[in-house]
Amino acid sequence: MPSLVALLLHCLPLAMGQYDICKSWVTTDDGPSWEFYACQPKAMRMKDYVTVRVDPAGITCGDPPERFCTHENPYLCSDECDASNPDLAHPPKLMFDTEDEGLATYWQSVTWRRYPEPLLANITLSWNKSIELTDDIVITFEYGRPTIMMLEKSLDNGRTWHPYQYYADDCMEAFSMPARRVRDLSTTSANRVLCTEEYSRWAGSKKEKNVRFEVRDRFAIFAGPDLKNMDNLYTRLESAKGLKDFFTMTDLRMRLLRPALGGTYVQRENLYKYFYAISNIEVIGRCKCNLHANLCTFREGSLQCECEHNTTGQDCGKCKKNFRSRSWRAGSYLPLPNGSPNACAAAGSAFGNCECYGHSNRCSYIDFLNVVTCVSCKHNTRGQHCQHCRLGFYRNSSAELDDENVCIECNCNQIGSVHDRCNETGYCECKEGATGPKCDDCLPNYYWRQGCFPNVCDDELLLCQNGGTCYQNQRCLCPAGFKGVLCQQPRCDADRKDCDAAPGARAGLGTLLLGALALQLRGWADL
Numbered sequence: 001m002p003s004l005v006a007l008l009l010h011c012l013p014l015a016m017g018q019y020d021i022c023k024s025w026v027t028t029d030d031g032p033s034w035e036f037y038a039c040q041p042k043a044m045r046m047k048d049y050v051t052v053r054v055d056p057a058g059i060t061c062g063d064p065p066e067r068f069c070t071h072e073n074p075y076l077c078s079d080e081c082d083a084s085n086p087d088l089a090h091p092p093k094l095m096f097d098t099e100d101e102g103l104a105t106y107w108q109s110v111t112w113r114r115y116p117e118p119l120l121a122n123i124t125l126s127w128n129k130s131i132e133l134t135d136d137i138v139i140t141f142e143y144g145r146p147t148i149m150m151l152e153k154s155l156d157n158g159r160t161w162h163p164y165q166y167y168a169d170d171c172m173e174a175f176s177m178p179a180r181r182v183r184d185l186s187t188t189s190a191n192r193v194l195c196t197e198e199y200s201r202w203a204g205s206k207k208e209k210n211v212r213f214e215v216r217d218r219f220a221i222f223a224g225p226d227l228k229n230m231d232n233l234y235t236r237l238e239s240a241k242g243l244k245d246f247f248t249m250t251d252l253r254m255r256l257l258r259p260a261l262g263g264t265y266v267q268r269e270n271l272y273k274y275f276y277a278i279s280n281i282e283v284i285g286r287c288k289c290n291l292h293a294n295l296c297t298f299r300e301g302s303l304q305c306e307c308e309h310n311t312t313g314q315d316c317g318k319c320k321k322n323f324r325s326r327s328w329r330a331g332s333y334l335p336l337p338n339g340s341p342n343a344c345a346a347a348g349s350a351f352g353n354c355e356c357y358g359h360s361n362r363c364s365y366i367d368f369l370n371v372v373t374c375v376s377c378k379h380n381t382r383g384q385h386c387q388h389c390r391l392g393f394y395r396n397s398s399a400e401l402d403d404e405n406v407c408i409e410c411n412c413n414q415i416g417s418v419h420d421r422c423n424e425t426g427y428c429e430c431k432e433g434a435t436g437p438k439c440d441d442c443l444p445n446y447y448w449r450q451g452c453f454p455n456v457c458d459d460e461l462l463l464c465q466n467g468g469t470c471y472q473n474q475r476c477l478c479p480a481g482f483k484g485v486l487c488q489q490p491r492c493d494a495d496r497k498d499c500d501a502a503p504g505a506r507a508g509l510g511t512l513l514l515g516a517l518a519l520q521l522r523g524w525a526d527l
Contacts, residue, residue: 018230018337022294022308036309038331038339039294043134046127046283047096049298053124054092054107061110061275062089068111069273070143071262077272081108092123095278104279106142112259112274115266121256121276125283126158129303130315130398133247135284137213142277144260145211147200148174154251156398159426159437161253165213166195169202174257182217187236190221191246202263209279215247234333248288250398291331291339292316309343317400319344324355327402357402359386380407394426413440415451447473456485 022039054060061068062083069077082088090108099105112119137151151164168174177195185192199211216227223233237244259274266274287296289305293316296305307316309331310323319328323344332340354363356374359381363372377386380393389395389407399406412420412428416439422428430439433452442452455462457470464476468487471477478487 018234019291019333019339020294022292022341036341036343038291038333038341039308040289040291041286041294041296041305043284043286046131046285047125047281049303050096050125050127050283052092052095053122053126055122055124056120059109059121060091061108066111066113067272068108068275069270071260071273077270090277095123095281099279104142106277106279108142109256109259109276111272112266113271115268115271115274118257119259119274119276123254123256123278123281124158125252125281127250127303128157128301130155130248130250130288131283131285131303132244132288133215133249133283133285136215136282137252138280138282139211139254139278140209140280140282141211141260142209142279143275144202144262145199145208146256146259146276147202147261148258149200149211150175150255150257151213152253152255153249154253155245155249156396158251161251163193164252165193167197167200167211168195169197169200171195171197182214183220185218185221187221187240190218190236190240191243202260218247231336234336238333252283287315289316291333291341292343309341310346311344322346327355327358328400330400354385356386357381357406358404359402359406379404380409392420392422394422394424411438413438416440449474462486 019038019040020042021037023034023036026033026035060083061081065080065082065084065088067077068079068081070079080088081090083091090106092107094105095107097105107123109119109121146167147169149167151167152161153164154161166175166177171177171179175195179197180194181196181198182194185194199208219227219233222236223229227233256276259276261274287293287303287305289296289307290311292309292311293305293307296303298304302314304314305316307313309316310320311328312318312320317328323346325345328344329342331342334340354372354374356363356377359377359379360374362375364375365372371384373384374386377383379386380390382388382390387401392410393407394410396403396406396408408426410420410422410426410428412422413434414420416434416436417428417430419429427437428439430436431452433443433446433454435441435443442448445455445458446452447455453474455473457464457468457476458473459470463486464470464478465486465488466479466482468476468478468482476485476487478484481491483489483491
């Protein structure tokens with residue numbers, strides 16, 4: 001209980017206070033009406049709504065079962081991880097469970113038994129929703145913190161990633177960056193991405209377990225060490241370019257690059273004591289609702305803002321139908337103390353009030369359809385209101401409709417894709433054998449050579465015969481005396497009397513099939 005109270009007190013300054021009311025019913029000389037205010041949801045524990053992915057495949061321990069040691073007793077390796085035994089398994093969900101007092105449950109990776117191959121693990125947290133951090137991200141490691149790791153964030157549901165903070169016991173050696181502390185940043189560098197050594201040096205597994213992304217220290221640059229001057233913080237969030245977006249994300253990724261070493265070099269005679277283990281990831285934040293909602297609910301598998309101010313959408317990022325007389329705008333923290341709601345207003349008639357979201361300044365009336373349409377849409381948009389993207393472009397989910405960067409080019413690989421168009425998530429339509437968002441990679445059993453071609457040979461199905469060896473899956477290197485795509489045909493020479501005997505007459509079904517494959521492959525090679 002005391003730890004829970006401490007957590008609540010820790011979050012109190014940011015979880016309460018201003019901007020918690022969206023509207024109130026007031027009476028003026030013109031009669032009663034709604035008065036709108038900028039508003040935002042309260043902060044909450046975002047890990048309760050997260051989905052987690054751990055990769056690469058097989059990085060979680062227990063399949064097959066294996067022993068592991070601790071740094072305190074490196075030669076007493078009696079602990080075991082076994083995915084088939086619930087009491088010995090360490091799946092990813094244990095990073096977010098409720099732990100009984102004194103009993104830590106944790107996700108654990110395989111050990112570094114393949115040293116010197118790097119022991120790498122990615123842990124991706126996804127909310128399928130824009131969230132705004134209001135407190136530190138705290139990652140609790142059991143059995144030692146990594147000596148090298150980094151945080152990345154995404155603003156577009158994992159399509160693109162940006163570095164958030166680097167961690168190393170030697171920043172210059174690991175990332176070619178000088179070590180810096182967040183509390184040494186200034187008002188002009190509060191959103192700088194830096195490398196810190198504070199959370200990576202060995203201090204004993206039972207002492208220092210936490211790795212932090214220091215949100216409060218960055219807030220304190222503007223609001224003071226006790227975060228009492230929140231007015232100044234809100235003013236800076238509104239006026240400093242990029243500052244608000246710095247604390248916004250849809251996804252968070254931890255890249256674990258080197259495990260705890262126990263304060264010494266790698267001891268190759270005992271690699272079972274090197275691994276990653278995380279017992280908790282704490283993320284405190286609020287739903288991003290663009291200051292148009294003070295409630296955020298979890299429904300249909302994702303968080304949704306309960307939009308006010310005649311707005312709609314998961315982030316209240318657009319005006320409701322019939323409330324589009326002017327371009328949508330996010331609410332503003334300014335002027336203090338209630339901000340500006342920038343509510344969407346009821347639209348007038350279509351004629352003379354056409355909304356083009358800032359992508360056109362000319363409209364045209366189409367008489368026989370009785371509609372007004374935007375003319376010469378810019379920024380790669382199209383449609384009656386410039387609300388769609390041109391062919392070859394797709395919607396930037398992190399940008400609003402009036403953003404110049406609302407449409408992103410598909411950039412489909414010209415060789416691997418069917419055409420230059422993509423779907424609404426940016427994925428191109430691939431030719432046979434090609435894969436990837438841009439169709440610039442090949443499926444298994446295919447290789448790339450100005451396009452994706454099926455393997456001529458491999459180690460499982462299409463085996464080179466008669467002692468031939470497979471070269472890059474593209475051809476068989478045949479020994480003397482044999483030829484053919486799979487070295488299936490004997491070479492004839494003058495000394496052999498049966499050379500002229502028609503091999504085809506003796507050929508079985510397998511040889512005929514191989515010959516047909518050879519003809520097909522030669523046809524592909526000529527393309």
